[in-house]
Amino acid sequence: MSGGEALRAEGLRVRLGRRMVIDGLDLPEMRPGEVTALIGPNGAGKSTLIRALARLAPCEGRVFLGDLDLLQQSAAAHARLTGYMPQAVQSGAALTVLEAVVTALRAVPDGDRSDPVMRAHAALERLGIAGLAQSRLDRLSGGQRQMASLAQAMVRGPRILLLDEPTSALDPGRQFEVMQAVQALVRESGIIAVVVLHDLELSLRWADRIVLMQAGAALASGAPEDVVTPEALGQAYGIDARIERCSRGLLHVHADGVLARHG
Amino acid sequence: MTALPAAAPALAAHAAQMRWRRGCVAVLAGLVLAALLASLMSGPSPLPPLEALRALILPDEAERVARVIVWTVRLPQALTALLVGAALALAGAEMQTILDNPLASPFTLGISSAASFGAALALILGVSVPGLPAEWLVPANAFLFAALAMALLRSVAGRPGTGPSTLVLLGIALVFAFNAMVALLQYTASQSALQQFVFWTMGSVGQTGWGRIGVLALALAVVAPLSWRARWMLTALRLGEDRARSFGIDTGRLRTMALIRITLLSALSVAFVGTIGFVGLVGPHIARLLVGEDHVHFLPASALTGALVMLLAAILSELIVQGVVLPIGIVTSLVGVPVFLALVLRRKDGL
Numbered sequence: 001m002s003g004g005e006a007l008r009a010e011g012l013r014v015r016l017g018r019r020m021v022i023d024g025l026d027l028p029e030m031r032p033g034e035v036t037a038l039i040g041p042n043g044a045g046k047s048t049l050i051r052a053l054a055r056l057a058p059c060e061g062r063v064f065l066g067d068l069d070l071l072q073q074s075a076a077a078h079a080r081l082t083g084y085m086p087q088a089v090q091s092g093a094a095l096t097v098l099e100a101v102v103t104a105l106r107a108v109p110d111g112d113r114s115d116p117v118m119r120a121h122a123a124l125e126r127l128g129i130a131g132l133a134q135s136r137l138d139r140l141s142g143g144q145r146q147m148a149s150l151a152q153a154m155v156r157g158p159r160i161l162l163l164d165e166p167t168s169a170l171d172p173g174r175q176f177e178v179m180q181a182v183q184a185l186v187r188e189s190g191i192i193a194v195v196v197l198h199d200l201e202l203s204l205r206w207a208d209r210i211v212l213m214q215a216g217a218a219l220a221s222g223a224p225e226d227v228v229t230p231e232a233l234g235q236a237y238g239i240d241a242r243i244e245r246c247s248r249g250l251l252h253v254h255a256d257g258v259l260a261r262h263g
Numbered sequence: 264m265t266a267l268p269a270a271a272p273a274l275a276a277h278a279a280q281m282r283w284r285r286g287c288v289a290v291l292a293g294l295v296l297a298a299l300l301a302s303l304m305s306g307p308s309p310l311p312p313l314e315a316l317r318a319l320i321l322p323d324e325a326e327r328v329a330r331v332i333v334w335t336v337r338l339p340q341a342l343t344a345l346l347v348g349a350a351l352a353l354a355g356a357e358m359q360t361i362l363d364n365p366l367a368s369p370f371t372l373g374i375s376s377a378a379s380f381g382a383a384l385a386l387i388l389g390v391s392v393p394g395l396p397a398e399w400l401v402p403a404n405a406f407l408f409a410a411l412a413m414a415l416l417r418s419v420a421g422r423p424g425t426g427p428s429t430l431v432l433l434g435i436a437l438v439f440a441f442n443a444m445v446a447l448l449q450y451t452a453s454q455s456a457l458q459q460f461v462f463w464t465m466g467s468v469g470q471t472g473w474g475r476i477g478v479l480a481l482a483l484a485v486v487a488p489l490s491w492r493a494r495w496m497l498t499a500l501r502l503g504e505d506r507a508r509s510f511g512i513d514t515g516r517l518r519t520m521a522l523i524r525i526t527l528l529s530a531l532s533v534a535f536v537g538t539i540g541f542v543g544l545v546g547p548h549i550a551r552l553l554v555g556e557d558h559v560h561f562l563p564a565s566a567l568t569g570a571l572v573m574l575l576a577a578i579l580s581e582l583i584v585q586g587v588v589l590p591i592g593i594v595t596s597l598v599g600v601p602v603f604l605a606l607v608l609r610r611k612d613g614l
Contacts, residue, residue, distance in 0.1 A: 051505075054505075054509050055508075056505055056508055056509065075511045075512075075513060076511040078511065079509065079510050079511025080511070082509070083509070084505070084506070084509035086503060086505045086506055086509075091501070091502055091503055093501035093502060093556050094551055094555045094556040095498070095501060095502075095555060095556050095557060096277075096280075096555075098273060098277055099498075099555070099557050100502055103495060103498045103499050103502060103557075104499070104502075104510060106495040106498075107495045107496055107498070107499035107507065107510040107511075107512055108496075108510050108511040108512060117274065117277060118274075121271060121273060121274055121277075124273070130271070130273055131273070133273030133274075133276070133277065134273055134276045134277065134280070152502065152506065153509075
C-alpha cells in the first residue's frame, strides 16, 4: 500500500482566544506507511497542530490528502478518514475495552454493515490485546490504556492516524510496545501517522520523518538525521547537545548543558 | 453469532455479558409491574391481590368500592409515581453523561429551584399564566421557570469552548439565586400560602389526575425514543469530549438536544409532583452498577430503576405512619440518602 495519496498542509493558522498559536505553518508531504513525529519544546504548538488536523481546534489554511481538502470535508467524512488518539486521559467510564471500541464504530455509522462486535474484536486481535476485551477501561494500567485508546482510533480503518503523545507517562518498555504497534499498523495498512512525541530518543528511533516545531512554526522538517542537529536543538530547546550514531545506526542525543538565552 | 466461540473467548464473554444485561432490564421491568400491583393493593383500606387485579382488568365485575379505590385514587397515583420516577431517572442519566459528573441531577443545575420559585409565585403571590384552570396554575408556573433556567443553561452550553464544568458552576449559581428569591417570597408570605408552598416542596402524588398523567406519558413517549436514538453518541461522550468529536459527533449539539430533553422531563415532573429528590441521582447510579454505561442498557435500566424507586417510595409513604400518607418527596429522600451514601462510600476513586 505504499505510494497512495500523501498528506500535506499549507499555511495553517490556529488562533486560540486572542493568541495566534500556529501562524502560517507548512507541513511537507507525509506518505502512507510513514510515521511523522512532531517534536519541539513545550508550548511550540505540537498538540495544537495535531488537534487542528483532527479538526478539534478551529483552523485556517489547507490540509490536503491527495487532492482532497480535509478542512472542507463534512465532520462525518473527516472522521472516516482520520483516527485521533488524545493525550492520555483517564476515562472513568464503566465500559469494557470491547464496548469502547464498538462505540467508536457505532457512534457515527460509516456504512459498513458487518457486525460491529466482530470488527471491534478483530481490531483488538490486530493490536494483540484481545485478552483485554472484557477489562474495564477504568481498571487498565497505563500501557494497556494507551493500547485500548489506539484501538478506538484505528478501528474504523482511517487513512490518517493523529496521535497526541501516545507514550506520555509510560515506562520505556511500554513506550516501546506502543510505538512498535503504531509502526506495524502504519506499515501494514499504509496509514499516514502524525505523532506528537516529547522524547527525542523515541522520535529518532521510530519516526521516518521529523518536524521540529518552535513557537507555532516548523523550524525544520525532513529525515531524522537532517532535522535533529546540534544547531537545531540549540535553537529550539536551548540545549548544548551532541549527537552520536551508535552501533545499530541509531542516533542518540546527549544534552550536555543549557545554552545561555539571548533575549 | 456463528463465529467460532472457542477461538474467541472474549466474544463468548461479551455475549454472556449482553445476556446478563438484557436479563437485568427484563427483571427491572417485572419488578416495576409487581410494584405497580402492590401499590394498587396497599393503602388505608388494603385490597387482596386478586381483588386489585380484578378491579384493574375487569372493572365491571369488581366491587364498586374496590373499583373506585383503584381507578380514582390508587392507579392515578401509582402511574404518576411510575412516570415521574422514569422521567427523573432518564433525565438524570442523560445529565450525568453530558456533564461527565456522576453527581449531576435535575437538582444540581437549579432546575428544581427554578420550578420552586415558579410554584412560589403562583402559591404566594397568585401570579401565573392567565386563562389556565386553577389546578394547572402551579404546574404551569413551575414548568415555565424550570424551562427558563434550562434555556439560560442552553444558551451558555451552546457557546464554543464551554465544557461541562462551566455548566455545573452556572447551575450552582442558579440554585442559589432561585433559592434566595424563594426565601424572599416565603418571608413575605401569609401563613396559609406558606403552608401550601411548604407542602408543595415536599412532593406529593396526591394532587394527580388523568390529565397530568396524559401529559407526562406523552412527554416520555416523545423524549424516550429521541434519547434512545442518541444512545451511541451518549456512550461515545463517556469516552471523552475530544474522542467523541473525533468520531464526527457534534458534541455541542448533542449536549443541547439532551438538555432540551432533560428540561422537558424534569420540569414536568417537578411541576406536577413537587421537588422530589434523589430519584434522578440514585436511579442512574443503581443502573450503572447493574448494567454499566453502555447506554443501550443504561438508559432503559435507569428509567426502570427510577420508576421502581418511586413506586416503592409511594407504597412506603402510606406504610411508615399508620393512617397518614407522608409526602413522597420526604420518603424518597429518606430512602435515597442511605442508598446514595452507600454508593458514594463504595467508590474507590474520588469523583
